[in-house]
Amino acid sequence: MALGTHAATSNLNGSNLLRNGITEAWLGSSNDPEVRSYEGILDEVILYNIELSDVEVGLLYANYTLPQDYGSWLLNYADLSDTAFAGDPEQDGIRTGLEYVLSGNPTQAGDTILPQLDAAGENFVFTFIRSAESVPFTTQVFQYGSDLSGWTDLSLASTDAPELAFGPVIGGLQSVIVTLSKSLSIDGKLFGRLKVDQFP
Numbered sequence: 005m006a007l008g009t010h011a012a013t014s015n016l017n018g019s020n021l022l023r024n025g026i027t028e029a030w031l032g033s034s035n036d037p038e039v040r041s042y043e044g045i046l047d048e049v050i051l052y053n054i055e056l057s058d059v060e061v062g063l064l065y066a067n068y069t070l071p072q073d074y075g076s077w078l079l080n081y082a083d084l085s086d087t088a089f090a091g092d093p094e095q096d097g098i099r100t101g102l103e104y105v106l107s108g109n110p111t112q113a114g115d116t117i118l119p120q121l122d123a124a125g126e127n128f129v130f131t132f133i134r135s136a137e138s139v140p141f142t143t144q145v146f147q148y149g150s151d152l153s154g155w156t157d158l159s160l161a162s163t164d165a166p167e168l169a170f171g172p173v174i175g176g177l178q179s180v181i182v183t184l185s186k187s188l189s190i191d192g193k194l195f196g197r198l199k200v201d202q203f204p
Contacts, residue, residue, distance in 0.1 A: 071137040074202055077104050081111055089202045105142055105200045107135040107177055119146075119182075119198055128189070130182040130196045134160075136173045145199045146182050150190035155197075158182065 056064075078087050086093040089101035096113035103110040106117040119132040130146070138144075139161075146168075147155040158167055160180065171179035188194055 071140060073141045074101065074104050074138075077137075081109075084110055099200075101142070101202055102198065102200050105134050105138040105144060105198075106132060119196060121196070123186075126186060128184045128186060128194050128196070130184070131179065132198065133177050133179055136176055136178045141203055143201045143203065146180075146196065147199055148182075148184055148188070148194060148196045150188065150194055152195060157199075 074089060078084065084093055084100075086100070089099070089104075091100045092098065093100065093110060094113045096115060098106075098108065098115065098118065100110045102108070103117070108114075108117040117132070119130045122129040122131070134144070144160040146158045146160060148158070149155045158165060160168065162168065163170065167183055169181040169183070171181075182196065184194060184196070186192075186194070
């Protein structure tokens with residue numbers, strides 16, 4: 005890791021001790037042509053605004069688990085009769101891929117994991133809980149419309165859309181809040197749904 009015109013030193017546990025005044029940083033490369041770039045893939049980067057102790061770094065390493073893709077998640081349900089992403093073995097109308105994203109149980113029928121609507125205020129507010137682990141392996145889009153034939157897409161990959169708010173990740177789960185103006189409705193009606201696709 006090279007840091008502009010400043011140096012960074014690494015201790016044995018891999019944490020970096022940075023000097024004051026650093027304004028730029030490169031992960032895996034350098035602005036110095038004499039320094040070789042890292043030839044590989046950075047799967048995950050976590051930045052801290054404090055220096056971690058050797059014990060803290062050791063705990064992070066010891067407790068780290070890889071995010072579960074759809075196939076890994078299915079291993080929790082070995083007796084599932086239909087493992088297709090678009091399947092619905094318990095026939096509750098919720099596809100198994102959506103169960104994966106919404107941290108549901110594909111062996112038990114029920115709709116409590118679906119987005120909930122609060123229309124009491126001046127906006128339509130849709131709220132649901134998603135598995136943070138599902139984010140890198142799926143495309144997640146909230147769709148809304150005044151009828152059931154035309155939809156407007158809100159990508160949940162967008163963190164700066166004013167209609168979207170994301171809670172902190174706690175226990176692998178994250179709340180998602182979609183706020184839509186009632187002016188978008190026709191005759192007081194506005195439909196919303198969550199569309200999920202699996203990355204190829």
